[in-house]
Amino acid sequence: MATEKKLHTIIIGAGTTGLLVAQGLKKANLPYSLYEYETDTSYQTRPREWGMTLHWGSEHVSNCLPPELVARLSETYADASIDPTSVKGLPIYNGKTGEQIMVMAAANPCRVSRKKLRNLFKEGLDVHYGKELVSVSIEAVEGEEGEKVVAVFKDGSKAVGDVLVGCDGARSTARECIVGKEAAGLTEVPLTMFNFTTKFPAELAEKVRGLSPLFVSAIHPDHGSMFWTSIQDVPSPDPSTWLFQVLMSWTHDPLPSHLQTYADRMAFFKSRSETYAEPWRSLGAAVPTSTNLPMDPGTLWEKASKWDNRDGRLTLCGDAAHPMTPHRGQGLNNALQDASNLVAALITASTNSSLAAAIDAYDAEVLARGTTEMQISYKQSMFIHSWETLMQSPMVKMGMHQAKKEEGGEGDAATAGAEEAK
Numbered sequence: 001m002a003t004e005k006k007l008h009t010i011i012i013g014a015g016t017t018g019l020l021v022a023q024g025l026k027k028a029n030l031p032y033s034l035y036e037y038e039t040d041t042s043y044q045t046r047p048r049e050w051g052m053t054l055h056w057g058s059e060h061v062s063n064c065l066p067p068e069l070v071a072r073l074s075e076t077y078a079d080a081s082i083d084p085t086s087v088k089g090l091p092i093y094n095g096k097t098g099e100q101i102m103v104m105a106a107a108n109p110c111r112v113s114r115k116k117l118r119n120l121f122k123e124g125l126d127v128h129y130g131k132e133l134v135s136v137s138i139e140a141v142e143g144e145e146g147e148k149v150v151a152v153f154k155d156g157s158k159a160v161g162d163v164l165v166g167c168d169g170a171r172s173t174a175r176e177c178i179v180g181k182e183a184a185g186l187t188e189v190p191l192t193m194f195n196f197t198t199k200f201p202a203e204l205a206e207k208v209r210g211l212s213p214l215f216v217s218a219i220h221p222d223h224g225s226m227f228w229t230s231i232q233d234v235p236s237p238d239p240s241t242w243l244f245q246v247l248m249s250w251t252h253d254p255l256p257s258h259l260q261t262y263a264d265r266m267a268f269f270k271s272r273s274e275t276y277a278e279p280w281r282s283l284g285a286a287v288p289t290s291t292n293l294p295m296d297p298g299t300l301w302e303k304a305s306k307w308d309n310r311d312g313r314l315t316l317c318g319d320a321a322h323p324m325t326p327h328r329g330q331g332l333n334n335a336l337q338d339a340s341n342l343v344a345a346l347i348t349a350s351t352n353s354s355l356a357a358a359i360d361a362y363d364a365e366v367l368a369r370g371t372t373e374m375q376i377s378y379k380q381s382m383f384i385h386s387w388e389t390l391m392q393s394p395m396v397k398m399g400m401h402q403a404k405k406e407e408g409g410e411g412d413a414a415t416a417g418a419e420e421a422k
């Protein structure tokens with residue numbers, strides 16, 4: 001009979017990924033410690049939250065969550081009254097004329113709130129808040145057998161365990177600790193996004209949800225910008241209370257230098273909105289001018305390559321392993337698969353198998369899948385902003401399904417996509 005080794009896993013980051021890994025380990029009765037940078041207050045009051053389309057990744061959730069939490073997944077929906085099987089895909093419009101171009105295929109999509117998902121996934125877990133990882137080492141620790149992983153936090157405290165998994169998001173410190181700052185660096189692509197939430201007057205809110213109850217996207221052929229709206233929260237049947245996520249993104253080279261202040265950004269957003277057909281023109285006009293528009297560059301980990309996992313002791317999961325541009329809606333879906341796969345690897349390693357072999361296999365799969373999707377998502381982000389390349393974009397050819405390796409293209413496919421899209 002296999003002997004169980006109680007490998008203790010240090011999880012860095014209590015985002016969706018870290019929480020799901022912790023739930024999976026708890027379900028398997030394996031020890032974990034979960035550390036989060038935010039305080040317990042700021043974790044709930046972050047100024048920036050958004051929604052995510054959950055589609056193929058949902059099949060991995062039940063491997064980690066206990067059944068009673070799986071049964072409550074609809075609590076995390078932006079609008080819990082919408083049955084995912086009733087939504088057939090994402091409609092895309094010509095932003096200049098208002099004509100529908102196509103409907104992007106997706107498997108039972110639902111919009112989940114990032115915040116609600118975190119709050120469901122953290123039920124029953126012990127999270128150590130206010131712990132910012134700064135360094136990691138593998139060393140002998142007094143009173144412990146053999147070498148251990150030691151995580152050091154900004155407040156000087158330490159965590160000791162057998163395995164450390166970085167679930168600390170796109171700008172992961174754990175990734176820097178594993179591969180070095182230079183190799184962990186993100187590539188900024190010539191794409192910029194305003195991503196924010198707002199409410200609309202009741203009539204307009206109903207009109208946009210009449211196009212699709214979940215999400216609507218409009219691409220403007222003249223200046224290659226995308227105006228996306230999706231439902232973020234439905235606190236009451238009154239449409240004026242509905243919260244929407246707005247994403248306006250556009251490609252450029254270089255980034256216009258006149259967007260430094262919130263007033264500049266709002267003026268740019270309003271002037272772009274005015275060139276759109278209805279209802280986007282009115283949606284843009286309805287965004288209060290007092291709204292502060294955060295501006296984010298598109299990023300990916302272009303330098304991703306096999307990392308030295310120190311005999312299976314250090315690994316990555318979720319956005320930390322594959323930060324990607326968001327236009328194909330794949331980051332969360334892949335993160336859920338990562339969490340499920342990692343828990344399975346740690347269960348294998350705990351039953352007399354080699355930790356190094358189990359994590360080697362996990363790493364190889366997550367790197368290959370993540371690299372493929374980072375390239376496809378980047379191609380998608382660049383292609384959809386150009387009218388010439390829109391119809392060759394992954395969205396048109398593939399919809400939102402999980403990418404197969406052969407769909408990722410070779411080597412610099414992402415860069416090639418950007419070149420063609422310019």
Ligand SMILES: Cc1cc2nc3c(=O)[nH]c(=O)nc-3n(C[C@H](O)[C@H](O)[C@H](O)COP(=O)(O)OP(=O)(O)OC[C@H]3O[C@@H](n4cnc5c(N)ncnc54)[C@H](O)[C@@H]3O)c2cc1C
Pocket residue numbers: 012013014015016017018035036037038050051052053054114131132133134167168169170171172173174195247317318319320326328329330331332333334335
């Ligand atoms: C605009 C936008 C739209 C998107 N839409 C979709 C979509 O439709 N579908 C989809 O599948 N994906 C989508 N995504 C991607 C999705 O949001 C991410 O893939 C997902 O949230 C990743 O979760 P995570 O837990 O890996 O990272 P995060 O949610 O970033 O969590 C990381 C956690 O680690 C903590 N942390 C960071 N540094 C440290 C440190 N040094 N020490 C300790 N803790 C630390 C952070 O505070 C945070 O809580 C979208 C992303 C964006 C930006």
